[in-house]
Amino acid sequence: MNLHEKLNELKVEIAKGVVGQEEMVNSILIGLLTNGHILLEGVPGLAKTTTVKCVSQALSLNFKRIQFTPDLLPSDIIGAQIFDMKTNEFKIKKGPIFTNLLLADEINRAPAKVQSALLEVMQERQVTIADDTFKIDTPFLVLATQNPIEQEGAYTLPEAQLDRFMFKIVVSYNTKEQEYEIAKKATMNSFEEINKVLDKDILEKLKQAVKQIHIDKELEEYIIDIIDASRNPKDYGLEELVDTIHFGASPRATIDMFKAVKASAFLRGNDFVSPIDIALVVKNILRHRIILTYEAMAKEINVDDVIQKILEKIVIP
CATH class of the missing domain: 1.10.8.80 (Magnesium chelatase subunit I, C-Terminal domain)
Structure with a gap:
């Protein structure tokens, strides 16, 4: 098996749904290959969410999206201990953080106590709910987005949170030619279907190859x-x-x-x-x-x- 060919196949599949934005795509792939989390900064409409979805489809990985808002609670992300009236017992309800690719959309919209809910899982790959600790399935990658132009109702990310991101990618506008292609495809609904080209086993082999x-x-x-x-x-x-x-x-x-x-x-x-x-x-x-x-x-x-x-x-x- 030629691992470089498999990687190129993955890029081709992602390109079906994402026009341009090569730096963002390459950065997400580097994050996947090195278990590094990524912060994407850019104005709305630059295909940040679309890119993450395309990557998850091409790799057949679980993908979940959390919209960060000022009223969000840490338990909305990691889960909580709830009381089951039927059994008269407490049980754990896991949150959306239990996935492979987690898109934390507009992460700077939520206050620090919510952002800090991600600290443990980003570093330790585990989540603590009440007295129980749960390991997160691999691969696990947090891709957070933030809008740089709106300051009202936004919170600055703490340095401890920022430091856990491998990359901060400033996502720029597409070229005129790329934007024309996007508009044509979107108008005609002619984006191609993303096929699964890699699985977790091949991804693990790619990770090992990178280490060499x-x-x-x-x-x-x-x-x-x-x-x-x-x-x-x-x-x-x-x-x-x-x-x-x-x-x-x-x-x-x-x-x-x-x-x-x-x-x-x-x-x-x-x-x-x-x-x-x-x-x-x-x-x-x-x-x-x-x-x-x-x-x-x-x-x-x-x-x-x-x-x-x-x-x-x-x-x-």
């Missing part, structure tokens, strides 16, 4: 330097960032970077990691983990620009 991808020690050290420069910019001759960065990237960023570059190389059909793979994933991994100072935010300094300055300063091996 080679990465040179020099590139590993290059990744460490990028992360360390976000914490100690002065050590790397980046004095202008000392008053810009409040907190640098966490150790999870390093772990996620090591995983993501291997998956990126595998997606591109290579059996080794190159500097291109680091360039492809570095901003998606760091943009939600580098916290800027209030002064920098007041000056409307962009996190991506800060990451770019770090990349320009550190020599590629």
